[in-house]
Amino acid sequence: MALTTVVRGRAYDWSHAIGRGAATGTGFNYVQTMCLGRDGDIYTANRGNENNFGMRVNRIRLGGIGDEELLAEFFQYGEGDGKATWPFGVAVGNDGRVYCSDEWNNTISVFDPNGKFQHRFGSTGSGDGELLRPAGMVCEKNGNLIVVDSGNNRLQVFSPDGKPLATCGKAGSGDGEFNQPWGVTLDQADNIYVADWKNHRVQKLSPQGQFIMSIGSYGAVPADPNAFAVTYLGPFVSSLPVSDYPKAGLLNHPTDVAVDPEGDIYVTDWANHRVCIFEADGTPLANLHGDAQVMSKWGQQSVDANPDMMKAYRRVRNLEPLWRFCFPTAVDFNPATSEIIVADSQRNRLQVYRKVRDYVDFQANL
Numbered sequence: 001m002a003l004t005t006v007v008r009g010r011a012y013d014w015s016h017a018i019g020r021g022a023a024t025g026t027g028f029n030y031v032q033t034m035c036l037g038r039d040g041d042i043y044t045a046n047r048g049n050e051n052n053f054g055m056r057v058n059r060i061r062l063g064g065i066g067d068e069e070l071l072a073e074f075f076q077y078g079e080g081d082g083k084a085t086w087p088f089g090v091a092v093g094n095d096g097r098v099y100c101s102d103e104w105n106n107t108i109s110v111f112d113p114n115g116k117f118q119h120r121f122g123s124t125g126s127g128d129g130e131l132l133r134p135a136g137m138v139c140e141k142n143g144n145l146i147v148v149d150s151g152n153n154r155l156q157v158f159s160p161d162g163k164p165l166a167t168c169g170k171a172g173s174g175d176g177e178f179n180q181p182w183g184v185t186l187d188q189a190d191n192i193y194v195a196d197w198k199n200h201r202v203q204k205l206s207p208q209g210q211f212i213m214s215i216g217s218y219g220a221v222p223a224d225p226n227a228f229a230v231t232y233l234g235p236f237v238s239s240l241p242v243s244d245y246p247k248a249g250l251l252n253h254p255t256d257v258a259v260d261p262e263g264d265i266y267v268t269d270w271a272n273h274r275v276c277i278f279e280a281d282g283t284p285l286a287n288l289h290g291d292a293q294v295m296s297k298w299g300q301q302s303v304d305a306n307p308d309m310m311k312a313y314r315r316v317r318n319l320e321p322l323w324r325f326c327f328p329t330a331v332d333f334n335p336a337t338s339e340i341i342v343a344d345s346q347r348n349r350l351q352v353y354r355k356v357r358d359y360v361d362f363q364a365n366l
Contacts, residue, residue, distance in 0.1 A: 003293070005287075007286045008279075009358055010264075010355060012286060012340065013355075014292075014351070015352040016352050017296040017349050018060070018296050018349060018352065019350055020296060020349060028044060028046055028058065028348045028349060028350075029046040029053070029056075029348060030047040030054070030348065031045065031329060031330060031350070032045045032046070032087070032089075032330065032343075032345070033045045033089050033135075033183065033256065033330045034090065034332055034341070035091050035092050035332065036332050036341075040061075040062060040336055040337070042059075042060050042062055043057055043090045045057050045075075045087045045090045048077065053077075055076055055084055055085075056073050056075055056076045056077075057074055057075040058073055059071045059072040059113070059114075062339075066297045068297060071114075074111060074115030074117075075111070082111070082117030084100065084102045085102055085103075085104035086102060086104040087101070087103075088102070089134060089135050089147070090137070091138050091145060092139065093143055094139065098110070098111045098113060099145055101134040101137060103133045103134060105124075106130070106131040106133070107120050107121065107123070108134065108137075108147065108158070119162070120162075121158070121161075122134070122162070128156075128167065129158070129162075129163075131152070131156070132149060132152045133150045134147050134149055135181065135182050136181075136182055136183040137184065138185055140157075144157050145157070145160065146192065148182065148183070148184050148194065149167075151180075153171040153172075153179060154167050154178065155167065155168050155184070155194065166209070169181075173199050175203075175211040176203070176209075178196050178199065179197070179198035179199045180198045181195060181196050182195045182197045182254070183254075183257055183330065184257070185332075186259075187259040191204055191205065191206060192204070192207065193265065195254045197255060200217065200252060200253060201214050201216045201217065201218075201251060201254070202214070202216055202251075202265070214282075215249075215265060215278055216250065216267065216276065216282075217251065219272075220250075221272050221274075249278070250272070251267065252269060252270065252272045253271045254269055255270040255328070255329045256331050256343075257331070258333045258340070260355065261335050262280075263280030264279060264280065264285065265279070266331045269287075269328075270327055270329060271327070273324060273326060273328065274287050274325060274328070275325070275342055288325075290324040290325035290326075290328075291323055291351070292323045292347075292351055293319075293323050325342065325347075325351070326345070327346045328342050328343060328344050328345060329343050329345040330342070330345075333355075338355045339354055340355060
C-alpha cells in the first residue's frame with residue numbers, strides 16, 4: 001500500500017509511529033483523547049483495562065522520528081486529589097495548566113504542566129456547573145474551558161477556576177443538538193467543532209455556540225481500504241465508479257476532530273477504522289487508514305529485548321492488519337510541524353502523518 005495520499009494540491013505522507021501497549025512504564029494503554037501542549041509536547045488520556053491498570057495521563061515529548069520521550073505520568077487510578085476512576089478528556093490552557101476529566105466521578109481535575117495536582121471542580125447532575133460523563137475538552141484563547149458534557153448532551157463553558165459560564169445544546173438529532181458527543185476542537189477563528197458520536201456527524205458551531213453546519217452522515221464501510229476508491233478524490237474523481245461516490249463522507253461513530261490552519265478538517269471515524277479528511281466547507285477530501293509499516297521506537301525496543309517476540313512476529317503471514325488503524329479515538333494537528341497525530345487506540349500507539357502542501361511528483365525520464 002502507498003504511504004502517501006495525494007489529493008487537490010496536498011499530500012498526506014505517513015511519517016512514523018509512537019508507543020506500544022504498557023500497563024505501566026513507557027507506552028500507552030487504550031488512549032481515549034489527547035491534546036498538544038504549548039511547547040509541542042502531547043498529553044494523552046489512557047483508559048486502561050478492566051483491572052484498572054494503565055489509567056493515567058502521559059506527557060510525551062515528540063521530537064523527530066524516534067526521538068519521543070516520556071516526561072510525566074499523572075491522574076492515575078485511585079481515590080482522592082489528583083486521582084481518577086475513568087480518565088477521559090485532556091486539555092491544556094495557554095498558561096500551561098492541564099485539565100483532565102473523570103467520566104465516572106463527573107469532575108475536572110487541574111494540574112500544572114508536570115502533573116502536580118492543583119484543584120478540581122464539578123459534581124454529578126444536569127444543572128449549571130454539574131456534569132454527567134464529561135468527555136473531550138478544549139481551552140479557548142481567553143483561558144476558558146469548553147467541556148463536552150456528554151451524558152447531558154451539551155457543551156459547558158467554565159472559567160479557569162471552574163466557575164460555570166455558559167451552556168449550549170440539548171439531546172436530539174437536529175441542528176445544534178447532540179447524542180453522546182465526544183471530542184471537541186477550535187479552528188483559527190474560534191469556531192467550535194464537536195464529534196457528535198451517536199449522530200454520526202461533526203457539528204460546527206460559532207464561538208457563541210450557534211449552529212453553522214453539519215459534516216458527514218452515517219455509513220458503515222468495508223474494513224479493507226482497497227474495497228472502495230475514496231482515498232483519491234478531487235482531480236482523480238473521474239476514475240471512480242459511480243457506485244463509490246456515496247461512500248465519501250460517511251461516518252460511523254466519530255470520536256474526535258481537528259482543524260488545521262488552512263481549514264482542512266480531520267475526523268477519527270472510529271467504527272470505520274480510519275481518519276476522514278474534509279475541506280473547510282465539509283466536502284470529503286481523503287481517507288487515511290493507518291500505514292505503520294515501520295515499528296515504533298518503543299515497540300522495537302521490546303522486540304530487541306525479547307528474541308521470542310521477534311520469532312513470533314516473523315511467522316505472521318500478513319502484517320498488513322497491524323499497520324492499519326483499529327478504532328482510532330483521537331486526532332490532533334501540530335501547526336509547527338504540519339503533523340497529523342492519530343491515537344490508534346486498540347494498537348496502543350500514535351500514528352503520525354505530515355501534510356505536504358503543493359505536492360509535486362518528480363519527473364522521471366523513461
